[in-house]
Amino acid sequence: MYRSQRLALKYLTAAMVLFGVMVLFGAISATYYVNPSFLLNTFNFNTAKILHIDTLILWHLMGFFGAVYWFLPVDTGQEVEGIALGEVTFWIFCAVIAVVAVVFIFVQYGSSTEFSLWFINQGRKYVEAPRWAAIGVVIVGAVFAYNVVATALKSSRRSGILTVLILDLIPLLVLYLDAFPAMTNMSQDLFWWWWLVHLWVEATWEVLIGCIMAWTLMELLGASRRVVESWLYVEVALVLGTGILGLGHHYFWIGTPRYWLGVGGFFSALEPLPLLGMVIHAIYDAGRQRMQTGNRPAFYWMLAEAFGNFLGAGVWGFMMTLPQINLYSHGTQWTASHAHFAFWGAYSCGIFAVIYLALGKRRQSAGLDGWAWKWSFALLNVGLLGMVGGLLVAGMDQAFFERALGGSTWSAFIALQHRPWYIEGMWSRFGFGLIFAAGYIILMYDMLTIGKAKPAETTIEPREAAA
Amino acid sequence: MPNALIVTALLLGAFVLLAGVYGLLYSLGVLLERPPLKSAGYFFYLLHFLLMLTIVFATPLGPWWKLLIAASAIAYLAIPPLTWRHLRRIHRNEERLHDSKPARRAARTLAGMGRGA
Amino acid sequence: MEEHPIEKVAAPGSYTADSRFWRAGAIAATLFMSAVLAILTVDSLKAIGPGGSHVPTYAVINRHIGYEYDTDKHECVPEVGGEELLFGQRYDETQAAQLMAKGKLVIQSRACMGCHTFFGNGAYYAPDLTKAWLDPLWMTYSAQKRGDAIINFLMNPFHVGYHVMPNLHIDHEEAQAVVAYLKWMSAVDTNGFPDCAGRNPAK
Numbered sequence: 001m002y003r004s005q006r007l008a009l010k011y012l013t014a015a016m017v018l019f020g021v022m023v024l025f026g027a028i029s030a031t032y033y034v035n036p037s038f039l040l041n042t043f044n045f046n047t048a049k050i051l052h053i054d055t056l057i058l059w060h061l062m063g064f065f066g067a068v069y070w071f072l073p074v075d076t077g078q079e080v081e082g083i084a085l086g087e088v089t090f091w092i093f094c095a096v097i098a099v100v101a102v103v104f105i106f107v108q109y110g111s112s113t114e115f116s117l118w119f120i121n122q123g124r125k126y127v128e129a130p131r132w133a134a135i136g137v138v139i140v141g142a143v144f145a146y147n148v149v150a151t152a153l154k155s156s157r158r159s160g161i162l163t164v165l166i167l168d169l170i171p172l173l174v175l176y177l178d179a180f181p182a183m184t185n186m187s188q189d190l191f192w193w194w195w196l197v198h199l200w201v202e203a204t205w206e207v208l209i210g211c212i213m214a215w216t217l218m219e220l221l222g223a224s225r226r227v228v229e230s231w232l233y234v235e236v237a238l239v240l241g242t243g244i245l246g247l248g249h250h251y252f253w254i255g256t257p258r259y260w261l262g263v264g265g266f267f268s269a270l271e272p273l274p275l276l277g278m279v280i281h282a283i284y285d286a287g288r289q290r291m292q293t294g295n296r297p298a299f300y301w302m303l304a305e306a307f308g309n310f311l312g313a314g315v316w317g318f319m320m321t322l323p324q325i326n327l328y329s330h331g332t333q334w335t336a337s338h339a340h341f342a343f344w345g346a347y348s349c350g351i352f353a354v355i356y357l358a359l360g361k362r363r364q365s366a367g368l369d370g371w372a373w374k375w376s377f378a379l380l381n382v383g384l385l386g387m388v389g390g391l392l393v394a395g396m397d398q399a400f401f402e403r404a405l406g407g408s409t410w411s412a413f414i415a416l417q418h419r420p421w422y423i424e425g426m427w428s429r430f431g432f433g434l435i436f437a438a439g440y441i442i443l444m445y446d447m448l449t450i451g452k453a454k455p456a457e458t459t460i461e462p463r464e465a466a467a
Numbered sequence: 468m469p470n471a472l473i474v475t476a477l478l479l480g481a482f483v484l485l486a487g488v489y490g491l492l493y494s495l496g497v498l499l500e501r502p503p504l505k506s507a508g509y510f511f512y513l514l515h516f517l518l519m520l521t522i523v524f525a526t527p528l529g530p531w532w533k534l535l536i537a538a539s540a541i542a543y544l545a546i547p548p549l550t551w552r553h554l555r556r557i558h559r560n561e562e563r564l565h566d567s568k569p570a571r572r573a574a575r576t577l578a579g580m581g582r583g584a
Numbered sequence: 585m586e587e588h589p590i591e592k593v594a595a596p597g598s599y600t601a602d603s604r605f606w607r608a609g610a611i612a613a614t615l616f617m618s619a620v621l622a623i624l625t626v627d628s629l630k631a632i633g634p635g636g637s638h639v640p641t642y643a644v645i646n647r648h649i650g651y652e653y654d655t656d657k658h659e660c661v662p663e664v665g666g667e668e669l670l671f672g673q674r675y676d677e678t679q680a681a682q683l684m685a686k687g688k689l690v691i692q693s694r695a696c697m698g699c700h701t702f703f704g705n706g707a708y709y710a711p712d713l714t715k716a717w718l719d720p721l722w723m724t725y726s727a728q729k730r731g732d733a734i735i736n737f738l739m740n741p742f743h744v745g746y747h748v749m750p751n752l753h754i755d756h757e758e759a760q761a762v763v764a765y766l767k768w769m770s771a772v773d774t775n776g777f778p779d780c781a782g783r784n785p786a787k
Binding site: 231262276279281310320 | 469472473475476477479480482483484486487490491494495498499527528529531532535536539542543546547550551553554555557558561564
């Protein structure tokens, strides 16, 4: 096994641990909605929620890094350049996350000084981590990029997938620089913040997962490099062709000019189209395999990725993206419904597929199967759908009664909390969240044990280029 | 608008969902060579189209947005067959490439490069 | 240059089967859309700077702010009226900017976005604060007293309704800055967000 792949396994393990932390703080966050005095003034909602959404981003990043470290040596036919540095920055990454989490939990917030922004909490959504930690993330990201680029330059094989990945890393890393500034003007702050958030999760991350899925298709299904690369270019063209100006759907209401209602709404409405293409592609590939594969969990999580992406990002997104709807749905539980579904479908399922692929190679067992992955697959997806459904009902109630009829006043907000559908939505989300958590526990058990019946340490041969 | 808010949103979501069901059934129908599945796909596309007409004629969206929805409906019709055809073509080209003499020669060259790397 | 083998087997005229076509498309689409985004960004940044077409200068906190229905635009728009001092003090642009900077620092240091939304962005556990300065609950106070009422709430949050705001140890100076920030924010033209039910004569 390449040293880079050993590092990949560390990253993927850390990613799954962080996923568990995310689930834990998600359950805690959900508790406040059904019990508002829960831990009041001891551990407030915002602290729990920050831990939930920050680990969301971080577990995905670790999953992406792990996937790239896994596939990179196989794609280039050589060990990753500077891998020793990559191993160091992995532990730096873990340490940074741990320290930030401890400070969030035990200090929570500071006074209104630069010190608080540097060392405690920056208070900007998803990038609340203090500036010192953001510097750490930049260093980790820079080393990761160095590992990828240096390996590509040294290798005699530079695939189209790798070229796309390298080009994608540039905006990926540059956009993160928005984690640092604290602009006074909220409109300006949010304008640039959306460059980071949207152009990550609806542009550069989509290209990144596209590259990872291309490699996964080659490894899992023996797909031809030329074919997956060709499809990758189609994806990049359509996803970036719609997603870059789809950024405008975040510029409806933050004080930006009116033309964003048209630009953002138009391109955003086109975003589901490539996602339908991805569903067709998934069916085609599944068909070529006749649904047969030695690694059933990886295969099924890949299918879940295509369908989940279409439903969560495409269908759920389209419901709320036109400005006429979004005026009322904006900043409600409806948004949370879409966000949970989209992240799950677009990214989480894909990372699980990569983890199972890596486990299959690592454990060299005859085939990965069993009861546990099926139970975890079912519980996680049912739990997720239940949470999304509960949030959607609550969100629609909120959009109609608090926003449309109530004019988003404080008393309209208070009245909403007593509405039966809203309350049932919140309880439903809580209950299905527990089902989701149960699915996570079984998933972890499965990932730790699957394929271990005949452990055999064998060398993983690098795959030849398509020939 | 508030009265039509939820209904319009649900119609928009169903619009895309039905396009997805059409795509799924169409693809399965072609894959498994079962015309009834393909026909079921077209039936769901018909529902998708009817939903588009409902959105155009029965919701308070502005005229340009309705035009966008109508144009999208045409695009959703084309995506499954075009995507399938494209995938089939690039896979066939790949298979032909492996079978052709120059390709076999190229493959030997590439394999040699790999061993020497 | 030797013809690529694929060109011998690809069907004539089927350039869409050539990955180079899609590679070119991906590059072209990315570059074109990025260029349009860059142009619109330059324009938008002008509009959203203090004093721009959509965002008032910080000294607007010295004026009366309203949010009334515009029959031409079919939405509520912020209205800046005559002098209405905050905390009985007239702030020049520099002083107002300092107050805003302090207010934003409080909002970030306390992670207000972890519970509230600003222009609808943030968390959905607590009310949206875009028009908090103009909330009917605070409008029961006169303009002169409203600022102090909100300050008292921020420093000692009382129980209102189902959700409870925690005590974040906000001191008087910080609370003043937050109130000023909320007043400035309520004057930003957000293209009609939040919709102003009750003010629209058609509803």
